[in-house]
Amino acid sequence: MAEFPYCLILSSCLAWFVFLVAIELSLAESTGYGFMIDLIHRDSPKSPSYNPSARLVDRHLHALRRSLSRIKHLRRRTNRPSWRSSKKDVQSELSPAGGEYYMEIALGTPPLPTLGIADTGSDLTWTQCKPCRPCYPQDPPIFDPKRSLTYNLVPCRSDACHMLGNNGFCSQERTCQYNYGYGDGSVSKGDLATESITLGLNSSLPVTVPGVPVGCGHNNTGIFDSKGSGIIGLGGGPLSLISHMDHLIQGKFSYCLVPFTTPNATSKINFGECAILSGEGVASTPLIRKSPGTFYYITLESISLGTKNLPPKISNAKDLSSLANEVGNMIVDSGTTYNFIPTELYKPFESALLKVIQTPQVQVPEMGLCFNTTTDLAAPPVILQLTGANLLLKSANIFTRLSDDAVCLTIFPTRDVPILGNFGQADFEVGFDLEKRTVSFKPTDCTGSS
Structure with missing residues (x-):
């Protein structure tokens, strides 16, 4: 990969020791800033989903099936007659819940680390939350919003709630809730909130993004991966993590994906000047x-x-x-x-x-x-x-x-x-x-x- 002399690689194993508010202020005021973190392919030996007994042909066939499923439901979300979509499809059904790459983030204050599916085809970042009835099995600890100092519910009349379209609705308490139904039959329902997201939690200089719209899922069922928790939205819409990092990255991000046949190598995603x-x-x-x-x-x-x-x-x-x-x-x-x-x-x-x-x-x-x-x-x-x-x-x-x-x-x-x-x-x-x-x-x- 090309060298970026001013980029921080957020993948070291140093202790968390930098005061988060100071980091946020310094990043917001700095110029020429960038950072880089890992993308872990689901079939990589570094992935929690890695199956060492899977043959190469099986990996390819599974990837093809995921691709065909994804293309079918991406079609449903496009709003063009030539792609045979309908208004109902666009608003109510998302692409399949599976994905190809894991990305580590940390939610809340204090931050709770978790793996999510990094998805350029999704905007809203969501995770399973306590209380969770029902939830799909999840290996990482489930996020408890009551333990976070930076978790705030979003009111119904907020812009963020309106951006959900027909995937958003109002609770009896007049707070915003979301309801996402995926093309493979999976469902995530819960509260829309704002929360701090930290990238590179265990690096020498973690990056914390405050006030990101996050779905706190209290009802999640279907074909989700137990090794991670939810989706990390890297799409181009206003609810995405990319949009809410704009003050840090000025709309710039990139990734470098290693070939399918080199699973031992790790792909990277870059933000800001690194990109x-x-x-x-x-x-x-x-x-x-x-x-x-x-x-x-x-x-x-x-x-x-x-x-x-x-x-x-x-x-x-x-x-x-x-x-x-x-x-x-x-x-x-x-x-x-x-x-x-x-x-x-x-x-x-x-x-x-x-x-x-x-x-x-x-x-x-x-x-x-x-x-x-x-x-x-x-x-x-x-x-x-x-x-x-x-x-x-x-x-x-x-x-x-x-x-x-x-x-x-x-x-x-x-x-x-x-x-x-x-x-x-x-x-x-x-x-x-x-x-x-x-x-x-x-x-x-x-x-x-x-």
């Missing part, structure tokens, strides 16, 4: 404002295989669907493993790919295009032509090995929501600047910082 991408090889494209504002939308114009453009620029194509013609027709998402492109673009891409790869195909249940080979595939680079930028994907971004003799394509066709997933983003520093409304990509060895 500024510069130097040779940086490609930047506009972030498109669309509803809902949670997601990070970009525009895919066309795809090239080597020097062959497939097909003509979308803006000039007559026979493509309205989805492919849309500005902001793709989501950059850390919670989806595989890549998904419009079917109209995928068909000519696959045809051209099969002309240059002479390796015999092999059928792998549930997977798409796969090849029977014990060696790496020799294929020309794939270039995603985005607005104002060409994103060159290497072989490791578009192919993955499932077994000793099977290599499969990581790109799938979709008529739902096109997504640039983790495979497409691996070994790139992916930097978001929400003030300039851009996302940038810089080729980087993300394992170098682990």
Whole structure:
């Protein structure tokens, strides 16, 4: 990973000894500040969910199923007719409760550490809270709001409550409550509150963000991971942790995801000055404002295989669907493993790919295009032509090995929501600047910082 001389790496094991209020004031007044923390993939040996007996092919199939489930329900949250959503879906159903990366935060004062799913497709951060009736099994201690000095319920007439839309409602005490139903049938209900969130609790200089909207879940059921507690909202909406760190990070964050095949390495997420991408090889494209504002939308114009453009620029194509013609027709998402492109673009891409790869195909249940080979595939680079930028994907971004003799394509066709997933983003520093409304990509060895 690129070096950031002024960045704090919040992953050391030093004692908590800095007075939190002093930290908050110093950070708010400082300039040129940034920090970095770990993202732990759910299949990493460092993850509490790690299953050492799982085969590589099983990990891939589970990741694909999570990706397909996620894309289905991200579609429901988009507010465009071409993505076949409805107003009811947008307001009442979120993407599946599962996720790909854990992130450690600490809630309250004094801070209680916990692991949550880091999700760029969610805004509200929520956790299980006492009293909890019913709750799903959770290994970390459950947060008790009565023990926190900085926990405050949010009134019904507050802006934060209104931002919940149909997911918010008013209690008899006139305080705001939330009700989130996820696409996989999971549910979280509870109080909306403001609370302090601390990042890098055990580092030499923890970062505390006061007054973050937090869902305090008292009724949580469904397919949640017992190793963590809830969701950490890293989306682009006003309720997200990213938005409420704006005074510290000026709308800048980035991450560097290690390849799927290097589970022993650790991915990183950077905030503030650490997230500024510069130097040779940086490609930047506009972030498109669309509803809902949670997601990070970009525009895919066309795809090239080597020097062959497939097909003509979308803006000039007559026979493509309205989805492919849309500005902001793709989501950059850390919670989806595989890549998904419009079917109209995928068909000519696959045809051209099969002309240059002479390796015999092999059928792998549930997977798409796969090849029977014990060696790496020799294929020309794939270039995603985005607005104002060409994103060159290497072989490791578009192919993955499932077994000793099977290599499969990581790109799938979709008529739902096109997504640039983790495979497409691996070994790139992916930097978001929400003030300039851009996302940038810089080729980087993300394992170098682990």
